[in-house]
Every structure is written in C-alpha cells, then in structure tokens.
Amino acid sequence: MNPLQNTGSPELVSPFSGLGLHEQIVDAVSRAGYTTPTAVQAAAIPAALLGDDLMVSSATGSGKTASFVLPTLQRLVANPGRPAPGRGPRALFLSPTRELSLQITKACETYGRTLRWLRVASVVGGMPYGAQLRALRGSLDVLIATPGRLLDLLTSGRVTLASVETFVLDEADRMLDMGFIEDIEAIANAIPRSRQTLLFSATLGGKVGDLAGNLMRTPRRIEIATPPAATKAITQRLHWADGRVHKDKLLDRLLADPTIDQAVVFTSTQRDAERLAESLQADGHAVSALHGGMPQGLRSRTLSALRQRRLRVLVATDVAARGIDVPTITHVINYGLPIQVEDYVHRIGRTGRAGRSGLAVTLAEHAEVRTIRRIERFTDAKIPVSTLEGLEPRQTHRPGSGHGEERRRGHGYRPGGPAARKQGAAHRDARPHEGYRKNATRGRQGGN
Numbered sequence: 440m441n442p443l444q445n446t447g448s449p450e451l452v453s454p455f456s457g458l459g460l461h462e463q464i465v466d467a468v469s470r471a472g473y474t475t476p477t478a479v480q481a482a483a484i485p486a487a488l489l490g491d492d493l494m495v496s497s498a499t500g501s502g503k504t505a506s507f508v509l510p511t512l513q514r515l516v517a518n519p520g521r522p523a524p525g526r527g528p529r530a531l532f533l534s535p536t537r538e539l540s541l542q543i544t545k546a547c548e549t550y551g552r553t554l555r556w557l558r559v560a561s562v563v564g565g566m567p568y569g570a571q572l573r574a575l576r577g578s579l580d581v582l583i584a585t586p587g588r589l590l591d592l593l594t595s596g597r598v599t600l601a602s603v604e605t606f607v608l609d610e611a612d613r614m615l616d617m618g619f620i621e622d623i624e625a626i627a628n629a630i631p632r633s634r635q636t637l638l639f640s641a642t643l644g645g646k647v648g649d650l651a652g653n654l655m656r657t658p659r660r661i662e663i664a665t666p667p668a669a670t671k672a673i674t675q676r677l678h679w680a681d682g683r684v685h686k687d688k689l690l691d692r693l694l695a696d697p698t699i700d701q702a703v704v705f706t707s708t709q710r711d712a713e714r715l716a717e718s719l720q721a722d723g724h725a726v727s728a729l730h731g732g733m734p735q736g737l738r739s740r741t742l743s744a745l746r747q748r749r750l751r752v753l754v755a756t757d758v759a760a761r762g763i764d765v766p767t768i769t770h771v772i773n774y775g776l777p778i779q780v781e782d783y784v785h786r787i788g789r790t791g792r793a794g795r796s797g798l799a800v801t802l803a804e805h806a807e808v809r810t811i812r813r814i815e816r817f818t819d820a821k822i823p824v825s826t827l828e829g830l831e832p833r834q835t836h837r838p839g840s841g842h843g844e845e846r847r848r849g850h851g852y853r854p855g856g857p858a859a860r861k862q863g864a865a866h867r868d869a870r871p872h873e874g875y876r877k878n879a880t881r882g883r884q885g886g887n
C-alpha cells in the first residue's frame with residue numbers, strides 16, 4: 440500500500456478540508472451539519488483562499504454566505520493578530536438590509552464557533568446606536584454592516600476601516616438598486632487598496648460590472664451555471680384568480696392545507712400586509728404582519744415568534760422578508776405580485792431552505808398576466824398552472840399569452856394592483872429602510 444495514501448475512512452474526511460480550510464473551521468462546518476460544499480462554495484472558497492478579487496454570481500439559498508465567511512475566517516486564523524481596540528475590524532461585510540446583516544452575523548457565529556477569540560459585530564440601520572458603538576470601541580475581527588449606518592459612523596469618525604484586509608459586498612445588485620452606490624464608494628475609499636474584495640450578486644453585468652471595475656483589481660469571475668440545490672427543492676404553482684374575492688377564497692383553501700408547517704404570504708404593499716394579517720387573524724390563524732413600516736423591536740419580536748413556531752403564517756412585504764432563513768417555512772404564497780421581478784426569486788427562496796423541500800404558490804389576477812410572463816422570462820421557466828376543485832377560474836391563459844391584457848382589463852382600483860402601485864408608491868416596500876435617514880430632512884412620505 441502506498442504509505443502516503445490516506446487510510447482513514449473516507450466518511451471521516453470532510454470535503455471541506457479539501458477546499459484548503461483549517462481544521463477548526465472544518466470542524467465548525469461539520470457541526471453545522473454540512474457534509475458537502477455547495478457549487479458556489481466549491482468554486483469560490485479555493486479561489487478566495489488564493490487571495491484573488493472575486494465577482495461571484497450566486498442565487499439566493501445557494502450557500503453563498505459560507506463562501507465568503509469561511510475564507511475570511513481562514514485568513515484570520517492563518518495570520519492571527521487583531522487590531523487594537525478602536526482600530527476597527529480586519530474584515531468588513533456589507534449587505535443591503537439589516538435582516539440579511541443579522542443573518543450573516545449569525546452565520547459568522549456558527550462557522551466561527553470553534554474560534555473562541557473571534558469578535559464579530561454588526562452595525563445596521565434602525566437599531567439603537569449604543570450597543571453598536573460599544574462594539575466598535577472594543578477589539579474587532581469582523582464587522583457586518585448596512586451601507587447607510589456604516590457611512591454615518593465613518594463620517595462622524597466613530598469607526599475606522601484602516602485595518603480592513605477583506606472587503607465583501609453581498610447582494611451587490613440589490614444594494615445598487617437601493618441607491619447605495621455613493622455610500623459604497625465612500626466606504627471603499629476608506630479601506631486600504633491592498634485589500635481583497637469579494638463581490639456577490641445575482642447578476643454581474645451592467646451597474647454591478649461598473650462597480651466592480653471601480654472597486655476591484657482584475658477580479659476573477661465565478662458564475663454558477665447550475666441552479667442552487669435549495670431552489671431545485673422548490674415546487675412552483677400558479678393559480679389564476681378572477682378577482683379579489685376569488686383570490687381570498689384560494690388563499691383560505693391554501694392555508695387550510697395541513698401539510699403547511701409555516702407559511703410566508705407576500706403582499707405588494709405594507710397596507711395590504713396589515714389588512715391581510717388582520718383578516719387572517721380574525722379567521723383564527725396564528726399570524727402576524729412583517730413590513731418595513733413596523734418599529735425594529737416589533738419586527739425582531741415577530742421574527743423570533745416565527746422561529747419559535749408561535750406563528751404559523753407571516754404576512755410580509757419584500758424588503759422586510761429578505762434574509763429570513765427559517766427552515767420550517769414549507770410554503771410561500773404570493774398574494775400580491777412582486778414589484779420587481781427578481782424579488783420573485785428572493786420570495787420563493789424563503790422556502791426549500793437547508794435541503795428541505797418547499798412549495799411556492801402564486802395567486803395572480805388575469806390583469807397581471809404580463810407580470811407573470813416577465814417573471815417567467817426572468818427565471819427562464821414556466822410556472823405550472825394549477826386549479827383547486829370548486830375554485831376554478833372563469834378564464835385561463837395560454838402559456839406565452841399576455842399582450843395587451845393589462846390594457847384591456849383591470850382599470851378599477853385594487854390594493855396591490857397596478858393602479859394601486861402608481862397611487863400608493865409611497866407605501867411600497869421597495870425602498871431601503873435606511874433611505875429614511877436621508878429623506879428625513881426633506882420630510883418623510885411614508886414607509887417601506
């Protein structure tokens with residue numbers, strides 16, 4: 440036998456150690472229950488460990504968080520030594536929303552649980568400054584932040600980024616959509632050029648490509664062609680509804696399904712989320728609303744009620760629901776269609792988490808056929824149409840049809856419909872919460 444051959448049982452050798460990760464980190468990954476790296480992890484981790492700048496296209500639920508957290512931890516382990524208290528972090532992760540930031544913070548704690556010395560902090564909008572400032576004054580390895588709050592602290596001299604070696608932009612496309620471009624560039628200018636920059640985004644072209652050109656040094660592009668494992672586990676269905684009353688009946692029937700463990704029902708506006716949660720509660724459901732207009736304390740309590748399974752149904756808007764990672768969500772129901780088609784993908788990604796299967800049901804009124812076709816073009820797949828016995832729609836649509844439908848039909852006002860979107864733009868959930876800080880001086884017009 441070749442003396443160099445590994446004679447240990449192959450099951451005992453984690454494929455994560457083959458990626459070049461330190462055994463303490465591999466140990467934490469195994470304790471998290473992961474046996475095999477996902478496609479994005481297998482491609483991005485070794486490349487990041489080489490020190491290259493990376494642009495990575497990755498979908499929701501693909502395991503991308505570990506793709507940047509693990510190599511960052513590895514760098515900290517390989518070159519120990521933390522900046523002095525108040526000298527800022529060695530790694531900075533920027534993410535668009537506080538929910539996502541808190542999710543990443545949790546991931547750092549999970550993947551870094553064997554590194555007792557590790558100090559992680561987050562600074563995000565909408566939370567009190569006190570605890571965040573205290574964390575910044577101490578010694579710090581990793582800082583997770585939303586751009587608005589971080590820039591606030593940077594310009595007021597309460598944080599320095601002079602020690603940052605690894606700079607990660609998560610969901611870069613989303614941050615740009617939210618109007619954070621100038622904040623991101625100002626933040627990047629405060630970080631030494633010698634840094635390693637890792638950018639993750641659903642798309643790599645257009646504005647994201649321009650941003651990468653400004654912030655990165657000849658980045659390597661990593662594009663994951665195969666759909667993420669988690670998305671494959673999501674079954675999609677479409678029900679056509681003749682109108683609001685029909686849609687409510689479909690929702691009632693769907694929520695009576697005993698196979699639902701927990702469900703997220705999406706609406707297009709905050710007002711719809713409030714109203715629908717109230718009416719479902721009146722029907723006896725364990726339900727709560729979650730939207731950007733709610734105070735942060737209440738949002739956090741709602742999310743922990745969901746995690747503790749005190750809620751069966753969450754009625755949410757897009758921004759508020761981003762980053763929710765609750766494996767017991769078995770169903771996503773699109774009661775109001777997303778305003779941006781890519782949010783469809785983010786929405787359905789709330790189910791089918793952590794290798795489980797999930798069902799994503801979309802309820803669409805006939806007048807919304809064009810939005811459905813846009814979603815199908817964006818995801819490059821038809822959403823199979825389905826009916827419920829006794830609740831069949833009067834009208835059906837041929838796949839691919841849709842031209843002129845919205846012009847011919849649906850002129851009346853419906854909450855969440857196209858007319859409402861125009862009238863009620865101030866109530867949309869499509870703006871970043873932190874936008875308020877800037878808008879506040881001009882007078883606030885509503886909420887997200």
Ligand code: AMP
Binds near residue numbers: 475764793
């Ligand atoms: P992310 O795309 O980073 O939000 O991860 C999506 C989900 O996949 C999270 O619930 C992770 O905990 C889980 N996950 C990440 N990496 C793996 C892996 N290698 N094996 C199994 N689950 C994973």
